[in-house]
Amino acid sequence: MPELLLEIFSEEIPARMQVKAEADLQKALVEGLAAAGLAGSKVASMSGPRRLTVCIEGLPARSADTEEERKGPKLGAPEQAVAGFLRGAGFSDISEAEVRSDPRKGDFYVAVRKVSGRATADIVADLVPQIIARFHWPKSMRTGTGDLRWVRPIQRILCVFDGKTVVFTVGGIASSNLTEGHRVHGRGPFKVANLADYVGALGGEGHVMLTRADRRTKIETDARAVCKKAGLELVEDAGLLEEVTGLAEWPQVILGDMDAGFLELPAEVIQLSMRTHQKYFAVRDPKTGKLAPHFVVVANIEASDGGKAIAAGNRKVLSARLDDGRFFWDNDKKTGLKAMAERLGKIDFKQELGTIADKVERVAALARELAPKVGADPDLAVRAARLCKADLVSEMVDEFPELQGVMGRYYALEQLNTVIPAGAQRKAGTQEAKPDTGSRISSDELSGMTNWAEGLSEAEITQIANAIADHYKPQGPSDAVPSDPVAIAVALADKLDTLVGFWAIDEKPTGSKDPFALRRAALGVVRIVLENGVRLGLNSFLTRASLAANHHAFIVQSEVETKPVWDALKEATGWEGKVPWTGLVNYVEKMLDGGNPNSPNDQERLEKVASEIKDLLAFFADRLKQYLKDHGQRHDLIDAVFALGTSQSAAKGDRPSAGQAAPAQASAKQTAVSAGNDDLVLITKRVEALGAFLETEDGANLLAGYKRAANILKAEEKKDGAAFAGDVDEARLEAPAEKALFKAITAGAKAAKSALDKEDFAAAMSALASLRVPVDEFFDGEGSVMVNADDPKVRTNRLNLLNQMRVAIGAVADFGKIAG
Template sequence: MKPLLLEIGTEELPVGALPGLAQALFDGVVDGLVKRGVAIERDDAKPLYSPRRLAVLLPGVAAEQPEQRSEVLGPYVNIALDAEGQPTRALQGFAAKAGVDWTRLERTTDNKGERFVHRAVTPGAATAALLPEVLAEAIAGMPIPKPMRWGTRDSGFARPVHWLVLLHGEDVVEAALFGVRSDRMSRGHRFMHEGPVWIAAPGDYVDALRAAHVLVDPDERRERIVREVREAARAVGGVARVDDGNLEQVNCLVEWPDAVTCSFDEEFLAVPAEALVATMETNQKFFPVLDEGGRLTPHFIGVANIESKDPAEIRKGYERVIRPRFADARFFFEEDLKQGLASMNEGLRTVTYQAKLGSVADKVARVAALAESIAPKVGVEPALARRAAELSKADLQSRLVNEFPELQGIAGRHYAAAAGEPAEIAAAIDEAWMPRFAADAIAPSPLGRTLTIAERLDTLAGGFRAGLKPTGNKDPFALRRNALALARTLVEAGIDLDLDAALEAAGADVAEVREFILDRLRHYYAEQGVPPQQFEAVAATHPQSPADFDRRLKAIAEFALLPEAEALAAANKRIRNILRKAEGAIPQRVDAALFAEDAERELAEAVDAAIADTDTALAQRDYVAVLGRLARLRPQVDAFFDQVMVNADDPAIRGNRLALLQRLADRLGSVAAIEHLSS
C-alpha cells in the first residue's frame, strides 16, 4: 500500500461549482479503483481543492489488482459431445473463443446437468497501468454543465488545464490529460511563489503547498478565514457577520486568505441595513461588522488572496468599489420613500402575476380576503390581517427591490414603518415571506403567520388551477416550497386550521392540493427521522389539520416504544382483515346476551372501560394518554383470539363478535391506523 496523489491544475475554477467538482473527482477516483478491485485505505481522506486546483490524496492504494479469476459457462455435455465422445461444433466454437483446446476445459454441474466451463486466473494489473483509465472515467463523470475548450482540442473541462501531478508513492505515474503530461511539479500561489513546487511524495503535498502560500485543504482555509475575519472585526470593536453561504464563496475564491479591515461613510447607515448587507455579501463577498446589539457598523472585512506589502491600497480598492453600490441603494431608498407605499400598491394593477390568475393586485385582493377569514383561528383581528395583506406586496414596485430582489418584504417593512403603519403590520409584511429558505424559521408573530398561511394557500390553489403543478425538476411557481412553508407554519405554530376548508375557501381542488401538501409533510418528517410506517399510520386517519397530524404523530412515536405496541398493531391488522372479509352488514350494537365465551365477555368489558376512560382525552386531543390506555387492552385481546372463533356457525353470535371487534377497531384507530406499525 502506497499513498496516491492526483492534482489537476487549472485556471480559476467557477466558485459555485468548485466543491462539487472536487467531490465528484474524489468519488470518481475512489469508485474507479474499487471497481477494479484495487485495495485502498481512505481513513479520513477528503477532496482537496483551491481556486486553481482539484486534488485527491489517498493514504494507501495497493500496487496492483488481486488475481483476476474468471468463469465462463459453455454448452452442456449432451450438446458438446457427439455419440463417439468427440467435440461438436458448439464445443469447438466455445473452446476457440476461450483460446484453449477443448480438452483443457473443465466440467461443472448445475440443476440442468453437466456442462463445460472455462476457468482462468490472470495476474492483476499494476495500479499504475490502471490509473489513466480511472482518471479518464472520473473526469467523464464530473458535473461540468458548460465545458470549456481551448486550443485545437475536441474535449473540454471546467477550465483550461495547465499541469498534472500523479504520484503513487514516490513514483510518477505516466498519464496525459488535455495534452498535459503528468509529473511531480505542482504550482504555488500565482503571485506569492515563483517557480514550480516539487512534490517528492504524496505525504508532502499539503505542507509543500502551504510553504508555497497555498492552503489546499478547504477546511484549513475556511478556519483561517473565519479566524482572521473575527479578529479584524474585534480590532474595530465589533462582531463579524459570517454567513455560511458567503464564507463558502470566499473560501472558493482565495488560496492564501488575508483579512483587510475597511470602512464606509456613516451616512449610508440611514439605508436599510439589509440592503447594505446584501451588497457586501452578495455582490462583493465582504463580511459586515455588527455592534454588540446586532446593528450594522460602518465597517466591513474584505478577504484578499495575497499578503500585500501595501494593505492600505487593497483597503482603498475595497472601499472604492462598495461606495457606488451603497450610493445606489441610498438613492433607490430615498426615491421609494418619496413615492410612498400607497402609490407602489396602486402600481400592482399593471403587473401581471400569471396570465390565468390576473395581476399582482388581483392576487393581493384574494390573499387579503383569505387572511381576514383565517385571522380569528390564529388569534388576530381580521381588519388588521386584511390591512397587512393589502400592503404585503407593495414593495414589489419599489426601486430598492427591483435592484435587490432578496429584500422583498424587508423593504416593505421599512416603507410601512415610514408611512406610519402600526408596528405589527410593518413586521408582518416582512414575516409573510418566511420561511425564506429551507433552514429558515417560520414567521414569529400571529399576524405574520396569518399572512404566510393566506399567501401560500392562494399560491397553491392558483398554481394548480393554472396547470402549474410541478413535474420532475420543474416548479416555476415554487409550489413545493410554498406547500412546505404552509405545512411548517401550521405545524410548528400549532395552528388548528381545517386544511380542507381553507383550501376550499382558496378555490383549490381540495383533494389534489391536500395530497400535494401531505407529500411535502412526508419529506419533512422523513428528514427528522420519523419512520414511514408511523407517518402512514397517521395519514390513514386523515387528520383535520397539520397541527393535529403532528400531535398524533408524536403520540404514535411514544406508543411504538411500549412493549404492547407490536402485538396490538398485529392484532388490529388481523381485526381489520376479518372485518374487511365479513359478509353482510355488521350489527351496530354489541349484545351481551349473545356472549358464549368468557374471553369475549371480558374483552367487551375491557373495551367499554377503555372507551369510557379515553373519551375525555380524545376530545382534548391528548393522544398520548389515549394510546397509553388502549395499550392496556392487550391481555384481553390476546385471550380473545386464543379462545374465541370469530366466524361461529351461529350467524347471530358471529355478527355479535364482529360488532365487538368493530367497536375495538374504531377506538384503536381513533388516533392512528396502528396496524401500519405491524411488520
C-alpha cells in the same frame, strides 16, 4: 512504496464548484485504480481557484498477475464441443486444459490463462485521460479548436508516479512534471517529483496555500485578528468564508473602512451589498453590537504598499455600491409603501393567475377570514395583506430580491418617523413617470386609504410591519414560523392562495420538479398551524380560496377586464377593505355569468374546485405525515388517524346503516386530510394520544383484540359475501361474556364519543381501554364465546357484535392500520 501525484492546473475555477470537483477527482482516481487492481495506503486531495490535486501513496509498482479461468465441457463430451473449447481457449491440445471435478456434475475441463500485471504508470496513463474526458462539471466549455470539455481551459497537467512523469496527452495537453505557482508572486514553473517537492515548491517560492483548510483558517484567524486590533469584531459568515477560501491562492486579509454616513442604511442592505457584490465581511462594534464603518476584504497578493491601494480601491467600489443602496433607500422612502402597493397591478404574479395586485386582493380577503381563527384583528390583517407584497416594486428589492419582506418592514416602520407627503412625485425620467398601461386594477381600487396607517397605534403599525417581513416565513426547515397573530393570518393566506392558484391552473409539483416551491408552501402551512396550535378546518378555507383563484384564472383566460369587476364590487359593497368574502365570490360569478357566454356553468366550476381541493388535501396529508415522521411519530399511527377521514359518520358516533361497508374497509384506500378530518392540530393530537395509549398494556391488548375481531369479520364477510353491519339483538345474546362485551361496547362507545366531542383524546382512549377486559374474556376467558355458533342467527348476532366493537374502536383511530 511509490506515490502518484496528479494536478490539473487550469484557469480560475468557480469557487462554488471546487469542493465537489476535488472529491469527484479523488473518487474517480481511486475507483479507477481499484478497478485495475491497484490500491494505495493513503489518499490526499487539495483544491483551489486554479488547481485540483490528488496524491495517492503506497501504490504498488505494477498490478498483480492474475489467472483467468474459463469453464469447458465435461470429460467425454462430444468431439465438437471439445474442439470449440480448444479454439476458444487458444489451446492446441486438450492436455493443456486442467481437469476439475464437481461432486454432482462430474469432471470437466477448465482453461486457465495467466494474465500478467501491468505497470502502474501505464494504467495511470490510460486512466487519467479517461477521467478528465468524462469528468462532470455543472457547466463546462470547449476552448480554441479542442474538443475537450472542462470548466475553464486547462493549462497544465502534472502527473508523476514514483518520481517519473506519467506520459499521456489529453485535449492537446501533454502531461509533465511541472506546475505553476502564484501568478504574481512565484509563477515558476517548478519541477516536481513527489508530494513533498510539490508542497515545498508551491508552499514556498510558489506562494500557494494548497489546502482549503489552511486557507480557511488563515482567513478566519487573520480577519478576527485585524478586527480585534482595531477594537472591532468580525461578523462571522461561514458561507462567505467558504467562498473566499475558493477565490484566493495566497489569501491576505485587509481591513478597509467606509464612510460612516452609510450606517444609516439598514444593516441588511449593507451586509448584503458587501457580501453578494463584493465578497467582503462586515465588521461590528463590540460595544454597541451594531455595524461599524469597516469591512474585511481578502486579497490574493501581498501588496508592495502593504495593501493601502487595495483598501482604497475597494473602499471606492463599496461606496459606489452603497451610494446605489442609499439612492434606492431614499427613493423608496419617498415613494412610500402605499404608492408601491398601487403599482402591483403592473406585475404578473403568474400570467394565468393575474397580477400581484389580484393576488393581494385574494390574500387580503382570505386573511380577513382567517384572522378570527388565529386571534388577529381582521382589519389589521387586511391592511398587512394589502401591503405585504408592496416592496416587490421597491428599487431596493429590485436590486436585492433576498430583501423582500425585510425592506417592506423597514418602509412600514418609516410611518412611525415621517409623515409621507401626499402624492410624492419622483423626477421625470425614472420609472415612476411612466404611464400606467399595464395595470388592470388602478390605484384607488386597491386602496381606499389616503394613508395606510390612518388611525393605527404605534403598536399596530409595528404589528403590520412585522407581518410584512414574516409572512414569507418559514423559508426553509430551519427557519422559524411567524408567531404574531397578524403575521400568521397573512402568512397562511398567502401560502394557501398560492397553492390553490397553482392547483387551479394545473401546475402541481411533479417528481423532483417543484419550480414554484409549492411543497415548501404546504409544509409552511403545516408548520405554522401546528407550531402555533391554530385550529382550522382547512377544507372550507381552501374551497373559498380556490373559488377566488379559479375566478381570477378564468378572468385572465377570458381576457375580461378585472377593473370593472373590482369597480362594481367596490360600489356594491362600500369600502374596499371590508369586502365580504361571499360578496366577492358571488359578485364575480354574477359578473362573469352575465358578461361572458363562455363562462362554464356553476356545476362544472364547483366540480373543478372540489376535485382540486381533494387533491390538495392529499398533498397536505403527505406534508403532515412527513412532518410528524420527522418529529418521531410512528408511520402506522399517522395512517391510522388519517384513515378516519373517509369514515366521518363513524367518527361522529353514528351507526353505519345496513349494507354500508365497515369503516375499516371504507377508509382503507385513501389517506387524505378531508372534510371533518382537516384540522391538522386535532390530527396531531390524536396521533400523539394514540401513541401514548398503545404504549400501555391496555392499549396493546386491545389492539390484539381488535385485530382478532377484524380478522374473524374479514374471513366471515368473505364467506358470506355480506357485511355484518346489523344491530345486535340483545335478546339473542346468550353467554355472559358476550353480554358483558355488548354492555362494555355500548357504554364505551358513548364515553368515547363524548370524549371525542370534547377533543379529549386521552379520555377517548381510556374509554376504549374499558373494552379490554371484556374483549379478553370474550375470546380467551373461561367462558369464552364461540363466534361461529351452529345457529346461524346466533352467529350473525355475534358477528354484528364484533362489528360494533370495530366501529366503536374505529371512531378513535383505524386500528387496522396499526402494526403489531
